Amino acid sequence: MASKGSGIAMLIIGLSLFLLGALVSMTVLGGCIGIPMVLVGIPLAIVGGFQYRKANLEELKNSIHDGIATGIQNKEERKTCPYCGKMMPISAKFCPECGKES
Secondary structure, eight states: OOOHHHHHHHHHHHHHHHHHHHHHTTSTTIIIIIHHHHHHHHHHHHHHHHHHHHHHHHHHHHHHHHHHHHHHHHHHTEEEOTTTOOEEETTOSBOTTTOOBO
């Protein structure tokens, strides 16, 4: 499973390496240090971005699943008033809509 924290860390490190490498490549040491930094920074940033996105999608999927499970659970804890037909809690002695005893 992808971790949101590791994905964002890889993204930041990759972008930092890319930008620093781009700046260093404009100096005398550009070919020795700057270009390798750029070449390492680009894939690191890409992989980090994908991991961060995957973690967000998994979190969204889990959130939707939990919401559906909660909705099903809440539906089971309710009943219909025999007089007005409105939904009410199972434990209610009187209907909150019409006030009649159920």
